[in-house]
Amino acid sequence: MMARCGRVAVLATGVLCSLALLALLQIFSFELSPEAGLTSTQPLTIERRAMSAPSEESRSPQHHLPSALLIGVRKGGTRALLDALALHPAIKAARREVHYFDDETNYAKGEEWYLERMPLSRSGEFTIEKTPAYFTNPTVPERVYRLNPSMKIILIVREPVTRAISDFTQVYYNRLELNKSLPVFEDLVFTRDGKIDETYKPLRNSLYSTHLKRWLRYFPLNQILILDGDQFVKDPLSQLRLAEDFLQLRHEIRSDQLIFNPAKGFHCFRKTYSSKVKCLGRSKGRMHRQIDERTQHQLGKLLRPHNKAFYRMINRVFDW
Numbered sequence: 001m002m003a004r005c006g007r008v009a010v011l012a013t014g015v016l017c018s019l020a021l022l023a024l025l026q027i028f029s030f031e032l033s034p035e036a037g038l039t040s041t042q043p044l045t046i047e048r049r050a051m052s053a054p055s056e057e058s059r060s061p062q063h064h065l066p067s068a069l070l071i072g073v074r075k076g077g078t079r080a081l082l083d084a085l086a087l088h089p090a091i092k093a094a095r096r097e098v099h100y101f102d103d104e105t106n107y108a109k110g111e112e113w114y115l116e117r118m119p120l121s122r123s124g125e126f127t128i129e130k131t132p133a134y135f136t137n138p139t140v141p142e143r144v145y146r147l148n149p150s151m152k153i154i155l156i157v158r159e160p161v162t163r164a165i166s167d168f169t170q171v172y173y174n175r176l177e178l179n180k181s182l183p184v185f186e187d188l189v190f191t192r193d194g195k196i197d198e199t200y201k202p203l204r205n206s207l208y209s210t211h212l213k214r215w216l217r218y219f220p221l222n223q224i225l226i227l228d229g230d231q232f233v234k235d236p237l238s239q240l241r242l243a244e245d246f247l248q249l250r251h252e253i254r255s256d257q258l259i260f261n262p263a264k265g266f267h268c269f270r271k272t273y274s275s276k277v278k279c280l281g282r283s284k285g286r287m288h289r290q291i292d293e294r295t296q297h298q299l300g301k302l303l304r305p306h307n308k309a310f311y312r313m314i315n316r317v318f319d320w
């Protein structure tokens with residue numbers, strides 16, 4: 001008899017407690033959203049309503065102006081770096097070079113035009129654009145600053161003699177396609193009195209200090225990440241980690257997304273295990289024009305003062 005009474009008491013307490021809980025839940029739900037007219041007292045409803053509802057912005061992807069620019073250097077490995085950065089789930093990269101800040105016609109079209117060329121992204125994601133011409137065009141730093149003084153700037157550099165030969169090779173191939181007379185490297189990079197011809201663009205692009213000086217007038221050094229393009233070829237993850245840190249993103253690019261292709265001598269990329277491995281096209285990592293060893297040595301010697309000026313600017317040395 002006693003045991004039966006006890007069981008009834010426990011049962012009654014349980015029912016009372018459930019009723020009290022239900023009443024509480026109803027009040028809670030009503031207080032959270034009276035206008036929604038939701039009468040459900042199920043915990044799921046409460047859980048959803050207790051969290052802030054996703055804003056329109058975070059639900060539908062939109063175009064956002066870039067928060068980071070990969071400004072160059074031409075032939076420094078900018079395409080590979082951009083593709084590798086795009087493996088990060090929070091990075092949205094503009095596929096094409098937009099040439100907004102360096103091209104007068106594009107710049108005149110204004111910010112809306114630029115915005116429309118950006119990939120769709122959600123808030124919290126990071127939009128990045130690369131145009132290597134930005135690094136060397138004198139009008140660009142001020143224009144970038146005017147758009148966004150907090151813009152994060154990324155520059156990937158490469159040993160400057162090889163970079164100049166790569167740049168020259170590109171011009172050479174373009175000429176080949178156009179059937180124009182083929183240039184001779186030595187005639188273009190040296191002046192008659194044996195100096196370097198700083199006006200010859202494929203060489204001028206290797207004068208890193210000349211170009212960086214202009215950027216430093218608008219952006220402090222800690223807003224400019226300088227990556228090592230030669231190191232990036234050997235060990236891409238080392239440079240990608242630096243970029244993730246600089247962009248204040250978690251380390252989410254994984255080594256299994258970077259697949260070395262022995263035939264190409266470069267890494268190729270894949271987003272997920274099941275996605276296709278993508279290598280860069282034939283114009284990246286192609287055979288350079290054969291340039292005499294002595295010419296290369298002489299060019300390296302003449303570029304050294306420029307390299308040293310660059311090291312002083314960035315408080316760091318490379319082995320060139």
Ligand SMILES: Nc1ncnc2c1ncn2[C@@H]1O[C@H](COP(=O)(O)OS(=O)(=O)O)[C@@H](OP(=O)(O)O)[C@H]1O
Pocket residue numbers: 073074075076077078079080081132166232233266267268280283284285286
């Ligand atoms: N993963 C991978 N695949 C292919 N190529 C790679 C890669 N990583 C770096 N590189 C180097 O990128 C060089 C081309 O640089 P850019 O992409 O900056 O060239 S461009 O300025 O956009 O034309 C290209 O230069 P060249 O070898 O002189 O063609 C490569 O050395």
